[in-house]
Amino acid sequence: MHGVDLHTHSNISDGTLTPQQLVEAAVEKCVHTLALTDHDTMDGLKIAQEAAQNHKIKIIPGVEISSQWSRPATKKSYGVHIVALNMQNLAPIEKALEQQKRIRAERSKQICDLLEPLIGQDIYPDVLAKVDQMPDRITRSHIAKTLVEKGIVARPQQAFDKYIKEGKKAYVKFDGLSLEDTIRIIHESGGFAVLAHPTRYDLSATNVRYLIEIFAKFGGDAVELPPAIEPASTRQMVDRMIAEHGLKVSVGSDFHGDYMPWIRLGNIPSLKEGQVGIWESF
Numbered sequence: 582m583h584g585v586d587l588h589t590h591s592n593i594s595d596g597t598l599t600p601q602q603l604v605e606a607a608v609e610k611c612v613h614t615l616a617l618t619d620h621d622t623m624d625g626l627k628i629a630q631e632a633a634q635n636h637k638i639k640i641i642p643g644v645e646i647s648s649q650w651s652r653p654a655t656k657k658s659y660g661v662h663i664v665a666l667n668m669q670n671l672a673p674i675e676k677a678l679e680q681q682k683r684i685r686a687e688r689s690k691q692i693c694d695l696l697e698p699l700i701g702q703d704i705y706p707d708v709l710a711k712v713d714q715m716p717d718r719i720t721r722s723h724i725a726k727t728l729v730e731k732g733i734v735a736r737p738q739q740a741f742d743k744y745i746k747e748g749k750k751a752y753v754k755f756d757g758l759s760l761e762d763t764i765r766i767i768h769e770s771g772g773f774a775v776l777a778h779p780t781r782y783d784l785s786a787t788n789v790r791y792l793i794e795i796f797a798k799f800g801g802d803a804v805e806l807p808p809a810i811e812p813a814s815t816r817q818m819v820d821r822m823i824a825e826h827g828l829k830v831s832v833g834s835d836f837h838g839d840y841m842p843w844i845r846l847g848n849i850p851s852l853k854e855g856q857v858g859i860w861e862s863f
Contacts (some may be wrong), residue, residue, distance in 0.1 A: 583849070583851075584611055584612055584613040584614060584847070585612070585613070585614045585832055585849065585858070585860055586607065586612050586615055586616070586832070586833055586834050586836070586846060586847050586849060587614070587615075587616040587618070587641065587643065587664065587666060587775070587805075587831050587832060587833040587859070587860065588616065588618050588643075588645070588664055588777060588805060588831070588832075588833020588834060588835045588836075589603060589607075589615065589616065589617055589618060589833065589834060589835070589836045589846065590617075590618065590619055590645075590835070590836065590837045590838075591603050591617055591619055591625045591629070593619045593622055593624050593625035593718060594619035594620040594621075594622060594645075594718060595620065595720040595722040595723060595837060595840065596619070596836070596837045596838045596840065597837065597838030597839040597840050598838045599625075599628070600617055600625035600626075600629040600632065601628055601629070601631075601632040603615075603617065603629065603836075603838075603846075604629050604632040604633050604636065604638065604640070605632065605636075606846055607638060607846060607847065608636045608637075608638055610845075610846050610847035611847070612638065612846065612847045613637065613638055613639060614638070614639045614641060614860055614863075615629075615633075615638055615639070615640055615641065616640075616641040616642075616643035616664075616666055616833070617629045617640065617643055618643040618644055618645040618664050618665075618666075618833070619644060619645065620644075620645050620647065620685075620720055621644065621645070621646060621647055621678055621681035621682060621685055621717075621757070622644065622678060622681075622682060622717070622718065623642065623643075623644050623671070623674075623675065623678065626640070626642055626643075641666055641667050641860075641863065642666070642667060642668045642671070642772070643664060643665060643666050643667075644664070644665050644674070644678065645662050645663070645664050645665075645777060646662065646663045646664075646665060646677075646678075646681065646757070646758065646763050646767075647660065647662060647681065647685075647755045647757045647758075648660075648661055648662070648663055648757050648758045648759060648760050648762070648763040649661065649755075649756070649757060649758070649759055649760065650759070650760040650792060650795060652788070652791060658754070659782065659788070659792075660754070660755060660782065661760060661776070661782060661792065662777040662778070663760070663763045663764065663767070663774055663775065663776060663777060663801075664774075664775040664776075664777045664805065664831065664833070665763075665767040665770070665772045665773070665774060665775075666772055666773045666775060666831070666859065666863075667771075667772050667773055667862075667863045668767070668770040668771055668772035669770070669771030669772070670769075670770050670771045671770060672770070673766050673769040673770045674766055674767065674769075674770040674772070677758060677762075677763075677766045680757075680758075681757050681758065682717035683717065684755065684756060684757055685716075685717050685718075685719060685720075685755070686716035686717040686719065688753050688754075688755055689705075689708065689716055689719035689720075689723075689724065690705060690716065691753045692721070692724055692745060692751050692752075693705035693708060693724065695750060695751040695753070696724075696728075696744060696745075696751045699744065699750060699751060700728070700731075700733050700744075702731070704724070704727050704728065707727045707730070707731070708723050708724055708727050711723045711726065711727065721741070721745050722737065722837075722840060724740065724745060725737035725738075725740035725741060725745065726840070728740040728744070737840075760795065760796065760799060761799045764796075764799045764800050764801050765799075765800075768800065773802040773803060773859050773862065774796075774800070774801045774802050774803075775801075775802065775803045775804070775805055775831040775859060776792070776793065776796045776801055776803070776804045776805060777805050777833075777835075778805055778807070778835060779792060779793060779804055779805065779807070779819060780807050780811060780815050780819065786818060789818070789819075789822075790818070790822055793819070793822040793823075793826065793828075794822070794826065797826035797827070797828055801828065802828070802829055802859060802862075803828055803829040803830055803831045803859035804819060804822070804823050804828050804829075804830060804831065805830070805831045805832070805833055806819065806830050806831070806832055806849075806850045806852070807819055807850065808834075808848075808849075808850055809850050809851075816850070820853055820856075823856065824855070829856075829857045829858065829859045829861075829862070830852060830856045830857065830858055830859065831858070831859045831860075832849035832850060832852075832858065833849060834846055834847060834848050834849055
C-alpha cells in the first residue's frame with residue numbers, strides 16, 4: 582500500500598458502496614489519491630468529490646470504458662477495458678459515455694431475454710431493482726447476483742460459466758467504442774488512457790503482448806500492473822512490454838466492495854525500478 586488507488590467501483594455501477602462510503606473507506610485505508618472508475622459512467626464523481634471535501638484525499642476524475650480491439654489476421658473482436666483518468670474537459674468523454682450507456686441498457690435487456698427460456702422466468706424486473714430502475718447502470722454482475730438470489734446458480738461465477746460469459750447461450754457482446762476511438766476521446770478530454778488489468782481477459786500470452794503493443798501504437802499512456810496474487814512470470818511479461826513500449830504504469834485494486842470481498846481497497850502492487858506512475862503526470 583502506498584496511498585494511491587486508481588481503479589475502484591461504487592454502486593453507481595457494480596460496486597456495493599456508495600461513492601461517499603467509498604471515499605470514507607479510502608480515508609480509513611490511508612489512501613490519499615483515489616479514482617472512482619465506474620463502468621461507462623461518471624455519475625458518481627461529484628458525490629465522491631463532495632464527500633472528500635472534509636478529508637485529506639484527492640479524487641481523480643475517472644471511468645472504466647468498455648471497448649473493442651481485434652487482430653488484423655483473424656478479425657476476431659475482443660473486449661477490453663480502458664480506464665480514463667484525470668480528464669480536464671469532460672464534454673467529449675461524457676458525450677461518448679451517453680452512447681455507451683445506451684448500449685449497456687440495451688444489452689442487459691437482451692441478456693435477460695435470452696435467459697428467460699433457459700431458466701423459465703423473467704428476471705429483468707429484479708435486475709432493474711438493483712440499480713434503482715436505471716438500466717444503463719446494469720452490468721453482468723447484477724444479472725449474476727440476481728441468478729444467485731433466485732436459486733438458479735449457487736455463486737455469481739457459476740452464472741457466468743453457465744449462461745452469460747462469451748460462448749454461452751445468454752452472452753451478448755458489448756459493442757462499444759473501438760480501442761483507438763476510446764484513447765482518442767480520452768485525450769480530447771485532457772485525460773490519460775490506462776489499459777486495465779491486461780492479464781484478465783482470458784487471452785493467450787501472445788494476444789496479451791499484442792494488445793499492449795496496439796494500445797501503445799494508438800497512443801495509450803499507461804498499463805495497470807497485475808496484482809501480487811498473479812504469477813511472477815505474468816508480472817515479468819507485463820513489465821517487459823511496458824519497458825519495450827515506453828509506457829507508464831498505473832495501480833488500482835479494482836475494488837468492488839462486498840461483491841468481491843477478497844479484493845481490498847488500497848491494496849496495490851509495487852512498482853519496479855525505472856517504472857513511472859501515471860499519477861505523477863496529474
